[in-house]
Amino acid sequence: MIELRLYLAQRISAAIMAPLVLVHLGVMIYAIQGGVSADEILARTRGSLLWGGFYGLFVIAVAVHAAIGLRNILSEWLHLRGLLLSGLCWFIGFALLAAGLRAVAAVVGS
Amino acid sequence: MPMPNSDHIKVKVWRGDAGGGSFAEFEVPQQPAQTVLDVVTWIQRHADSTLSYRFACRVGMCGSCAMMVNGIPRWTCRTHVNKVVQDNRLTVEPLRNLPVIKDLACDMSEFFDKWKRAEGQFSGTNTRAQAVAAISPAEPARRAANAAIECINCAICYAACDVVSWNPGYLGPAALNRAWSLQNDSRDRRHGERLRAISADGGCLSCHSQQGCASYCPNELNPTASIAGLKKMAASAFFRSR
Amino acid sequence: MKAHRRQPLYLAFLLHRLSGLGLALFLPLHFYVLGRALAGEAAFDEALSWTEGPLVKLAEFGLVFLLAVHFFGGLRLLALENMPWSNQHKNYAALAVAIAFFIACGFLLRAV
Numbered sequence: 001m002i003e004l005r006l007y008l009a010q011r012i013s014a015a016i017m018a019p020l021v022l023v024h025l026g027v028m029i030y031a032i033q034g035g036v037s038a039d040e041i042l043a044r045t046r047g048s049l050l051w052g053g054f055y056g057l058f059v060i061a062v063a064v065h066a067a068i069g070l071r072n073i074l075s076e077w078l079h080l081r082g083l084l085l086s087g088l089c090w091f092i093g094f095a096l097l098a099a100g101l102r103a104v105a106a107v108v109g110s
Numbered sequence: 111m112p113m114p115n116s117d118h119i120k121v122k123v124w125r126g127d128a129g130g131g132s133f134a135e136f137e138v139p140q141q142p143a144q145t146v147l148d149v150v151t152w153i154q155r156h157a158d159s160t161l162s163y164r165f166a167c168r169v170g171m172c173g174s175c176a177m178m179v180n181g182i183p184r185w186t187c188r189t190h191v192n193k194v195v196q197d198n199r200l201t202v203e204p205l206r207n208l209p210v211i212k213d214l215a216c217d218m219s220e221f222f223d224k225w226k227r228a229e230g231q232f233s234g235t236n237t238r239a240q241a242v243a244a245i246s247p248a249e250p251a252r253r254a255a256n257a258a259i260e261c262i263n264c265a266i267c268y269a270a271c272d273v274v275s276w277n278p279g280y281l282g283p284a285a286l287n288r289a290w291s292l293q294n295d296s297r298d299r300r301h302g303e304r305l306r307a308i309s310a311d312g313g314c315l316s317c318h319s320q321q322g323c324a325s326y327c328p329n330e331l332n333p334t335a336s337i338a339g340l341k342k343m344a345a346s347a348f349f350r351s352r
Numbered sequence: 353m354k355a356h357r358r359q360p361l362y363l364a365f366l367l368h369r370l371s372g373l374g375l376a377l378f379l380p381l382h383f384y385v386l387g388r389a390l391a392g393e394a395a396f397d398e399a400l401s402w403t404e405g406p407l408v409k410l411a412e413f414g415l416v417f418l419l420a421v422h423f424f425g426g427l428r429l430l431a432l433e434n435m436p437w438s439n440q441h442k443n444y445a446a447l448a449v450a451i452a453f454f455i456a457c458g459f460l461l462r463a464v
Binding site for chain 2: 001002003004006007008011075076077079
């Protein structure tokens with residue numbers, strides 16, 4: 001029943017990200033005018049619990065979602081199976097989670 | 111070298127067996143209202159009697175004559191040559207995703223084994239001593255079952271499915287479509303067992319909804335819609351069991 | 353492309369898979385650049401200055417398109433799997449691509 005759990009985790013993480021992606025797209029289109037600078041980004045995010053929670057949740061959901069999506073590709077297109085497949089999938093998920101949370105801490109922490 | 115003849119079709123036919131093979135070329139006289147099966151039969155009768163292929167009813171009922179025609183899975187007995195011919199050429203191959211026995215005849219064992227793995231057999235509760243179950247044709251479940259029921263086991267959907275080719279353990283559109291029609295049959299008593307079978311690895315959750323099955327099903331069934339229904343059943347059963 | 357794959361919803365599948373793959377491959381770079389803020393504002397600015405080039409702007413347009421098309425394509429799949437069946441999915445898939453392109457163009461117009 002691994003597939004049922006993966007299927008549900010994939011869809012639930014997608015549903016969680018749906019509103020987050022919309023906001024993210026909006027912020028990007030808003031912020032890109034005149035180029036992006038460290039000043040501008042950090043002024044928005046530093047010390048903000050709201051942005052911290054927003055991006056923290058985003059990173060958790062994307063780590064789950066991307067790891068399962070890549071698992072499908074590795075299995076269907078590269079025919080990986082068994083321990084190698086699940087090991088790689090867990091590694092990708094945790095690597096994205098760690099790198100993502102570090103990035104959130106970098107822009108939110110002061 | 112004879113001149114190419116416009117009242118002849120150039121037909122490439124795959125010849126070989128499980129060990130491999132190659133294409134043989136034939137020139138087949140064109141006839142009015144000719145089907146692809148007519149073309150294959152002409153080759154077997156007049157050009158090469160060793161050509162192997164499978165057919166039975168010739169009227170789209172039995173589901174045994176499916177082949178790849180110009181790269182697309184089709185029921186050859188109901189496929190008119192003039193609908194599929196390209197530049198006066200036809201390429202006929204055995205169905206994709208199934209092992210070849212010889213030439214155009216595939217081994218259908220795994221297709222039917224998966225039908226069984228998906229609990230594709232009806233198991234009722236009533237005996238012949240009891241009255242026939244009264245089921246209104248307007249009932250939503252009965253309508254869902256009816257929409258999926260006219261499958262002739264031709265394996266065209268199975269040949270069209272990329273998930274089958276990427277994951278040989280996948281049950282495939284036909285078996286899952288069958289499971290969906292039985293899950294909607296109130297007389298069947300194995301709904302629980304079947305739900306477990308189709309929720310397991312290689313079941314309905316592997317489907318990517320590309321709808322190749324629905325695009326090429328000769329009876330215009332939509333296995334993707336059936337599989338989407340099964341996914342909902344599998345997901346809600348998971349949350350109910352928590 | 354194999355003949356049986358020449359149908360719109362296979363292309364929609366392929367676009368969804370490749371856009372997801374592209375986004376997943378981009379994420380480590382994205383997180384690296386943001387992570388530079390740990391080394392101070394100057395280091396972060398230096399990492400961001402890399403995004404000023406016109407070719408990078410075009411790549412960003414591509415990334416916004418990938419995100420938008422994966423988003424709208426994903427909404428279509430969630431609807432397909434969880435809502436009553438619709439026979440309109442070819443149209444919905446085309447609509448998803450159109451809206452994603454529109455959004456990415458909006459981004460590009462504000463970027464230049």
